[in-house]
Amino acid sequence: MATVSRALNGSYGVKNETRLRVLAVAKKLKYVPNRIATGLATGRSHIMAIVVSDIRNPFFAEVTRGAEDEAYEAGYDLVLCNSDLNPVKQIHYFRALLEKRVEGIIMNSVATLSRDFQEELSRCGVPIVLLNELPGVLGFSTVLPDNFEGGMLAGTYLSRLGHRVIGHLTGPSKHGNFGERTRGFLKACDAATRKVKTMVIHGHQSSQGGYEMMKRLLAKHRDATAIFAGNDAIAFGAIRAAVESGLSVPDDISIIGFDDVEFAGVVRPPLSTIHCPKYEMGKAAAEILLRHATRAKSWSPEHRIFGVKLIERESSRAV
Amino acid sequence: MATVSRALNGSYGVKNETRLRVLAVAKKLKYVPNRIATGLATGRSHIMAIVVSDIRNPFFAEVTRGAEDEAYEAGYDLVLCNSDLNPVKQIHYFRALLEKRVEGIIMNSVATLSRDFQEELSRCGVPIVLLNELPGVLGFSTVLPDNFEGGMLAGTYLSRLGHRVIGHLTGPSKHGNFGERTRGFLKACDAATRKVKTMVIHGHQSSQGGYEMMKRLLAKHRDATAIFAGNDAIAFGAIRAAVESGLSVPDDISIIGFDDVEFAGVVRPPLSTIHCPKYEMGKAAAEILLRHATRAKSWSPEHRIFGVKLIERESSRAV
DNA sequence: CTGAAAGCGCTAACAG
DNA sequence: CTGTTAGCGCTTTCAG
Numbered sequence: 001m002a003t004v005s006r007a008l009n010g011s012y013g014v015k016n017e018t019r020l021r022v023l024a025v026a027k028k029l030k031y032v033p034n035r036i037a038t039g040l041a042t043g044r045s046h047i048m049a050i051v052v053s054d055i056r057n058p059f060f061a062e063v064t065r066g067a068e069d070e071a072y073e074a075g076y077d078l079v080l081c082n083s084d085l086n087p088v089k090q091i092h093y094f095r096a097l098l099e100k101r102v103e104g105i106i107m108n109s110v111a112t113l114s115r116d117f118q119e120e121l122s123r124c125g126v127p128i129v130l131l132n133e134l135p136g137v138l139g140f141s142t143v144l145p146d147n148f149e150g151g152m153l154a155g156t157y158l159s160r161l162g163h164r165v166i167g168h169l170t171g172p173s174k175h176g177n178f179g180e181r182t183r184g185f186l187k188a189c190d191a192a193t194r195k196v197k198t199m200v201i202h203g204h205q206s207s208q209g210g211y212e213m214m215k216r217l218l219a220k221h222r223d224a225t226a227i228f229a230g231n232d233a234i235a236f237g238a239i240r241a242a243v244e245s246g247l248s249v250p251d252d253i254s255i256i257g258f259d260d261v262e263f264a265g266v267v268r269p270p271l272s273t274i275h276c277p278k279y280e281m282g283k284a285a286a287e288i289l290l291r292h293a294t295r296a297k298s299w300s301p302e303h304r305i306f307g308v309k310l311i312e313r314e315s316s317r318a319v
Numbered sequence: 320m321a322t323v324s325r326a327l328n329g330s331y332g333v334k335n336e337t338r339l340r341v342l343a344v345a346k347k348l349k350y351v352p353n354r355i356a357t358g359l360a361t362g363r364s365h366i367m368a369i370v371v372s373d374i375r376n377p378f379f380a381e382v383t384r385g386a387e388d389e390a391y392e393a394g395y396d397l398v399l400c401n402s403d404l405n406p407v408k409q410i411h412y413f414r415a416l417l418e419k420r421v422e423g424i425i426m427n428s429v430a431t432l433s434r435d436f437q438e439e440l441s442r443c444g445v446p447i448v449l450l451n452e453l454p455g456v457l458g459f460s461t462v463l464p465d466n467f468e469g470g471m472l473a474g475t476y477l478s479r480l481g482h483r484v485i486g487h488l489t490g491p492s493k494h495g496n497f498g499e500r501t502r503g504f505l506k507a508c509d510a511a512t513r514k515v516k517t518m519v520i521h522g523h524q525s526s527q528g529g530y531e532m533m534k535r536l537l538a539k540h541r542d543a544t545a546i547f548a549g550n551d552a553i554a555f556g557a558i559r560a561a562v563e564s565g566l567s568v569p570d571d572i573s574i575i576g577f578d579d580v581e582f583a584g585v586v587r588p589p590l591s592t593i594h595c596p597k598y599e600m601g602k603a604a605a606e607i608l609l610r611h612a613t614r615a616k617s618w619s620p621e622h623r624i625f626g627v628k629l630i631e632r633e634s635s636r637a638v
Numbered sequence: 639c640t641g642a643a644a645g646c647g648c649t650a651a652c653a654g
Numbered sequence: 655c656t657g658t659t660a661g662c663g664c665t666t667t668c669a670g
Contacts, residue, residue: 001647001648001649001657001658002649002650002651002656002657002658002659003655003656003657005648005649005650006649006655006656009649013655013656014655014656015655015656018655018656032414032417032418033418033647033648034359034418034420034646034647034648035418035419035420035648036355036358036359036364036419036420036646036647036648037359037646037647037648037649037662038647038648038649039355039648039662040353040355040356040359040646040647040648040649040662040663040664041647041648041649041650041661041662042648042649042650042662043662045355047398049396054384055374055380055383055384055387056377056380056381056384056581058375058377058380061374061375061377062375064374064399065373065374065375065401068374068399068400068401072400072401072408077368077398077400077415077416077419078398078399079366079396079397079398079399080383080387080397080398080399081387081391081396082384082387082388082391089391096394097396098351099351099352099353099354100354100355100396101353101354101355262375263582263585266555266582266585266586267585267586267587268586268587320641320642320663320664320665321640321641321642321643321665321666321667322639322640322641324664324665325639325640325665328665332639332640333639333640334639334640337639337640352663352664353662353663353664354664355662355663355664356646356662356663356664356665357663357664357665358646358664359645359646359647359648359662359663359664359665360646360663360664360665360666361646361664361665361666362646
């Protein structure tokens with residue numbers, strides 16, 4: 001048995017002739033190794049998981065593709081979980097994944113979980129990488145776009161275009177990637193050569209949320225000539241609201257988003273936005289997991305920040 | 320040990336008091352069951368897989384979400400594989416999945432594989448459900464939109480709008496879902512009260528392919544006033560080509576797609592299309608797998624066809 | 639209702 | 655270089 005195992009796995013210490021014979025017989029018998037037995041014996045599952053809120057969100061689809069490509073290369077399987085950011089589902093997934101002995105988990109966010117559970121997660125033994133920022137420092141690895149820089153880019157760009165009254169529509173500031181984007185944006189506006197008036201509005205980080213925030217903004221600040229949206233979804237909603245209010249984008253008001261989802265280049269008008277390397281981020285997240293998985297228990301959290309860049313399309317122009 | 324196992328699994332034949340005691344101790348010890356050992360003992364992995372060409376394709380993202388929801392309900396994990404329709408990757412995934420003892424596989428297509436390998440697949444012992452049509456009858460289950468009906472709908476709709484010269488841009492006719500769509504379309508045009516001239520052009524089933532097919536069509540048949548695209552991606556490319564050629568959609572030319580991906584409602588102009596219930600199809604595919612997984616080896620292929628419907632938006636109008 | 643024992647298919651010492 | 659022997663952690667007869 002041992003020899004067969006070694007032959008099949010290409011381990012050292014098998015005469016070449018024997019190996020060939022084993023392989024031949026295995027083939028004739030249509031032998032299919034049972035990886036779940038291998039897993040029991042070795043204590044490794046060769047499985048990793050990604051928990052996103054919804055794979056239908058193109059942002060996550062892109063990240064997931066990056067992660068899967070990396071996993072595939074390494075001979076790992078990727079299990080996909082859609083949490084809808086629902087704490088109950090998240091906890092359920094987490095337990096199931098631990099029981100299945102996955103070797104690593106990529107999570108889009110743990111912000112909706114209790115602090116207690118976050119700590120349980122960070123100490124559970126399997127490496128976890130987060131795709132957003134967490135206020136306190138728990139032992140998670142993170143893979144992020146350079147949110148602050150992206151915010152700066154947006155602020156600088158719009159103020160250079162001559163905008164003097166700029167609205168910022170964004171998601172909850174405390175968690176996720178939004179806070180830093182806002183900080184970068186405000187910093188850039190502060191640093192502008194000519195005074196820029198800013199107002200930031202918080203809401204839901206969706207197209208619908210963007211629509212509502214825009215309506216709210218327009219009700220009070222009809223003088224705004226530009227909008228920086230915390231992500232592209234918000235931007236799409238904002239455009240819809242603007243158009244509905246009789247404003248032309250970009251003639252009456254410029255709008256810029258964040259993420260550069262595929263949609264962005266296709267809608268009318270094509271959306272100016274801050275590009276964030278989603279595929280690469282997914283790939284990097286899987287890479288970290290892979291590295292940690294082999295260093296049983298002796299890894300320490302890693303953090304990677306990805307550069308972003310301004311994509312100028314047609315939803316923004318000089319005032 | 321046996322009693323603990325029974326207690327933990329809620330099996331019959333454990334005094335309630337004992338069960339409670341076991342549960343309490345398990346909790347105190349932070350016991351985490353090892354599902355890979357369970358798998359070895361029971362011969363079941365509680366894992367299923369979906370192999371799509373690319374999860375970034377919104378069509379597959381939607382199907383996958385449906386499948387995952389169904390799997391989640393049943394306590395199964397879903398592993399995601401992106402094949403790019405590359406035969407080498409597909410075969411590799413397939414072998415790996417068999418070794419991992421997945422209990423079922425959803426595949427978007429096996430059309431790019433050799434007939435031999437298709438047969439190997441169909442006889443491998445694990446249930447497989449396909450999301451497209453296969454010419455010869457192998458033992459696969461299938462979950463499909465009603466392609467023929469959809470083609471009819473499109474043809475009837477455009478001819479009723481008064482179009483008399485209609486182009487049909489589509490993918491390869493032999494495999495996949497395209498053939499039936501074309502047949503339905505031609506049937507409807509034939510049945511139109513006034514004579515309709517049709518020309519069908521084959522190309523790649525992508526936006527880029529649609530762009531090229533449209534250019535080709537326009538070069539020869541400038542008199543076309545309507546286009547039926549085999550899917551939405553093709554339609555997007557066709558719109559781009561039309562606009563580039565100085566045509567207005569829908570004023571000069573009407574365009575209708577197939578699938579109703581999310582994009583369709585958002586682009587300018589919003590795309591008229593044949594809606595296909597992607598989420599439900601994914602869910603149904605997983606459902607079939609689940610049912611077959613429990614009937615060890617004694618299931619026979621199942622086929623489900625989902626109704627489609629016409630979604631009238633702004634890319635089409637009466638001539 | 640509970641416990642003892644065998645075994646799922648593989649790997650990894652350890653001898654030979 | 656090859657074979658023997660223990661397990662990996664669970665489920666499942668089979669006795670008690």
